[in-house]
Amino acid sequence: MTLERLNELKEKLNQYNYEYYVLDNPTVTDQEYDALMDELIKIEQAHPEWLTSDSPTQRVGGQVLEGFTKIRHQVGMMSLGDIFNQEEVEAFNDRVTSTIYNVDYVCEPKLDGLSVSLVYQDGILQYGATRGDGTVGEDITHNVKTIRSIPLRINHPGHLEVRGEIIMPKKSFEKLNKERKEAGLPLFANCRNAAAGSVRQLDSAIAAKRGLDAYLYHVPVPEELGVETHYQALEKMKELGFKVNPLIKRCQSIKDVWAYIEDMTKKRPDLPYDIDGVVIKVNDLASQKRLGFTAKVPRWAIAYKFPAEEVITHLDDIILTIGRTGQITPNAVLDPVRVAGSTVQRATLHNEDNIKRKDIRIGDYVVIRKAGDVIPEVVRSLPERRTGNERIFKMAHVCPMCGQPLVRRANEAAYYCVNENCDSKNIEKIIHFASRDAMNIDGLGDKIVEQFYNNGFVRHIQDLYHLADHEMEIMNLEGFGKKSMDHLIASAEASKANSLEKLLFGLGIKGIGAKMADTLAKNFGTLDNLLSASYIQLTSIKDVGDTIAQSLGEWQRSEKNMQLVADLKALGVNMSYLHNTETITSPFTDKTIVVTGTLVSMSRKEIKAYLTEHGANVTGSVSKKTDLVIVGADPGSKYDKAVSLGITIMNEDEFREVAGL
Known part of the structure; x- marks a missing residue:
C-alpha cells in the first residue's frame, strides 16, 4: 500500500x-x-x-451539514430574457446586428434544472454554489461531489470558474418517485423540483442516491481559458473533462437558429432529460462584450421558451386576493389538473376586464396553461360545454379583507384597497420586504409572516428587526425552537448589510421592480440621493420615465413611508449601493454636459445614459459651469446660450466619433 x-x-x-x-x-x-x-x-x-x-x-456522500453557508459569486450569475415566437427571435437578431456585423450564434438546449457555479484552483474543485439571487448563492460542494459527471480534478493551472445546470434525468426521476410512493412520501412534481430538492439536502448521502447529472455550458471569465469564442470555450471545457451537451450547435444565421429550434421542439419528448426551450448566444466573445448587459440580463443571449402546454379543467369558483399595493386580483379555483409537470388548483384571472373580455363564468370548463411555464393562467372559456348553470362573475365593491370601498384608478383595469390599515395589504408588504429577491430574510415565509402579524409580533416592516423582543413568545408557538429562532434573528440581522437595490425593491414602491431598483441604486448610490433627486435627474436615466418619477414622488409624500426610512436607518440597515460603481474613463469624464435638439442615431435618453456611465454629469440647462453641449437638429435656445457663453458645441456625428460609437 x-x-x-x-x-x-x-x-x-x-x-x-x-x-x-x-x-x-x-x-x-x-x-x-x-x-x-x-x-x-x-x-x-x-x-x-x-x-x-x-x-x-x-x-459517495455521507457528509452532513447543519446548514448552508452563503457564497458571493465572483461574477454575477445573471438570468436570461425570454422570447416565445419566431418574430421575437428575429427581433433579437435585429437588435444584435444593429450593433454587430457578421454574427454567428451558438444554440443550446435549455435544460430544466438548477444552475450551478463550479470554482477550481490549480485543478482542484474548491466549491460548488447555487445561483441564489445572482449575487449570493449557497455552498453545495458536499452534494456537487456526489455527481459523477462533475470532475473533482482538472488539468488546468490557476483559477477557473465554469457554470452549468444540475439536472435529474427522467429515469432517475421515475425511480425516485417510485421509491417515494412505496414509502408513502409525497411525490416530486417534476424533474426540476427533484433536482433542486436533492441538491439542497444537508446530508450528501441522500444526494448521492438521487442519480443527478450535470452539463456545463459557460465560462464567466473566458480569459481563463484563452479563447475568443463561446464555442471554443465549450470545446476547451470538453478537453478538460466537463460534460458538454452534444446537441449544442453553431448557427451561421438566424434562419439556422430557427431550424435548430424546430428540431429541438421535435426531439424534446424523446430526450433523456427535460428541456423547456433553446438558449441562443452570440458566439464571438468580443461582440458579447460590445453588446453588454442590461441591469439583469445579457444583451448577447436570449432564451426561446417552448409554447406553453394547454389543458382543460373545470372552474369551480372565483376568489379575490389582495397584494402589497392594495391591488385586488380575481383568481380561478380549479379542479386539480397537471400542467407542465405540476398540479395546478389556482390560476390568475388578472382583472375584471379580462374576465369580461374572455367571457369566463363560474362553472365553465376552461383552458389553462403556465405563462412562461411558470405562472398558471386561464386562456379561454369553452362556451360550447355550458349547461346553463354557470354564473357571471360580479366584481366586489368593497375590500374582501377590511370591508372598505375599492377604488378603480384612471387608466387602470385593476381595483385597489386604499385603506392604509388593511391587515391583508400590510401582511403582503411585510412578505414582499422579507422575500428572496428583496431583503432575503431566510426562514420568514408567507405563513410565518401572517402568524407573526396576527399575534402582534410583526405589525410593520421595522418590527422584523425587533424579533428578539418576542423571542420567548415566538418559541412557544408550534414549530419554533431555539435553533430556528436564532436562525431567524441572525438572518434578519444579516439582511441589514444588503446592497441598496435589495432594500429599494423591498420597499415596494409601485413600478420599481428588481431591475428598476438596480438601475436607480447604481445611478444614485444612496437612498438619500435618490429621494432628493429632481424629476429631470430621474427621467434623464435610461428606462426611468414619467411613471417611475411620479411613483417615487407619491411614495415620498407619505409620512408613514418617510418614517419607515428613518427607522430603518436608525436600525443600521444599509442605504448604499455596494457593488462596483466605478465609471469608465473617457473624454467625457467629469464634464458637465447638456444634450439638446432632435437626435437621429441615438435617442436623447441613450446618449445621456452613455454619458452618465462614462463619468459625465448630465444636466438639463446651460450655464457658465457647462463644459459641453451636444446638439441635434433644431436645438433652440440652449444652443444659442452655449454660443453666447463660448461653450464647446458638438454635433451628433462628432459625439459618436469621440465616443468611438
Whole structure:
C-alpha cells in the first residue's frame, strides 16, 4: 500500500468515471471498477493523511451539514430574457446586428434544472454554489461531489470558474418517485423540483442516491481559458473533462437558429432529460462584450421558451386576493389538473376586464396553461360545454379583507384597497420586504409572516428587526425552537448589510421592480440621493420615465413611508449601493454636459445614459459651469446660450466619433 499505488488508483478511477458518466462509453465492468474502489478505500483508511478532496471516494456522500453557508459569486450569475415566437427571435437578431456585423450564434438546449457555479484552483474543485439571487448563492460542494459527471480534478493551472445546470434525468426521476410512493412520501412534481430538492439536502448521502447529472455550458471569465469564442470555450471545457451537451450547435444565421429550434421542439419528448426551450448566444466573445448587459440580463443571449402546454379543467369558483399595493386580483379555483409537470388548483384571472373580455363564468370548463411555464393562467372559456348553470362573475365593491370601498384608478383595469390599515395589504408588504429577491430574510415565509402579524409580533416592516423582543413568545408557538429562532434573528440581522437595490425593491414602491431598483441604486448610490433627486435627474436615466418619477414622488409624500426610512436607518440597515460603481474613463469624464435638439442615431435618453456611465454629469440647462453641449437638429435656445457663453458645441456625428460609437 504505497502512495504511488494510491495515485495510480485515483487516476484510473477518475478516467473510468469520465468514460462512463461523460462519454457514456465505459471501458471496464462494474465488478472491475468496484474492486479498484475498494482497494482505494482501504489505502485511505490505513493512511488518512493521504486522503484528498479530489479522491473518487469523496463522491459517495455521507457528509452532513447543519446548514448552508452563503457564497458571493465572483461574477454575477445573471438570468436570461425570454422570447416565445419566431418574430421575437428575429427581433433579437435585429437588435444584435444593429450593433454587430457578421454574427454567428451558438444554440443550446435549455435544460430544466438548477444552475450551478463550479470554482477550481490549480485543478482542484474548491466549491460548488447555487445561483441564489445572482449575487449570493449557497455552498453545495458536499452534494456537487456526489455527481459523477462533475470532475473533482482538472488539468488546468490557476483559477477557473465554469457554470452549468444540475439536472435529474427522467429515469432517475421515475425511480425516485417510485421509491417515494412505496414509502408513502409525497411525490416530486417534476424533474426540476427533484433536482433542486436533492441538491439542497444537508446530508450528501441522500444526494448521492438521487442519480443527478450535470452539463456545463459557460465560462464567466473566458480569459481563463484563452479563447475568443463561446464555442471554443465549450470545446476547451470538453478537453478538460466537463460534460458538454452534444446537441449544442453553431448557427451561421438566424434562419439556422430557427431550424435548430424546430428540431429541438421535435426531439424534446424523446430526450433523456427535460428541456423547456433553446438558449441562443452570440458566439464571438468580443461582440458579447460590445453588446453588454442590461441591469439583469445579457444583451448577447436570449432564451426561446417552448409554447406553453394547454389543458382543460373545470372552474369551480372565483376568489379575490389582495397584494402589497392594495391591488385586488380575481383568481380561478380549479379542479386539480397537471400542467407542465405540476398540479395546478389556482390560476390568475388578472382583472375584471379580462374576465369580461374572455367571457369566463363560474362553472365553465376552461383552458389553462403556465405563462412562461411558470405562472398558471386561464386562456379561454369553452362556451360550447355550458349547461346553463354557470354564473357571471360580479366584481366586489368593497375590500374582501377590511370591508372598505375599492377604488378603480384612471387608466387602470385593476381595483385597489386604499385603506392604509388593511391587515391583508400590510401582511403582503411585510412578505414582499422579507422575500428572496428583496431583503432575503431566510426562514420568514408567507405563513410565518401572517402568524407573526396576527399575534402582534410583526405589525410593520421595522418590527422584523425587533424579533428578539418576542423571542420567548415566538418559541412557544408550534414549530419554533431555539435553533430556528436564532436562525431567524441572525438572518434578519444579516439582511441589514444588503446592497441598496435589495432594500429599494423591498420597499415596494409601485413600478420599481428588481431591475428598476438596480438601475436607480447604481445611478444614485444612496437612498438619500435618490429621494432628493429632481424629476429631470430621474427621467434623464435610461428606462426611468414619467411613471417611475411620479411613483417615487407619491411614495415620498407619505409620512408613514418617510418614517419607515428613518427607522430603518436608525436600525443600521444599509442605504448604499455596494457593488462596483466605478465609471469608465473617457473624454467625457467629469464634464458637465447638456444634450439638446432632435437626435437621429441615438435617442436623447441613450446618449445621456452613455454619458452618465462614462463619468459625465448630465444636466438639463446651460450655464457658465457647462463644459459641453451636444446638439441635434433644431436645438433652440440652449444652443444659442452655449454660443453666447463660448461653450464647446458638438454635433451628433462628432459625439459618436469621440465616443468611438
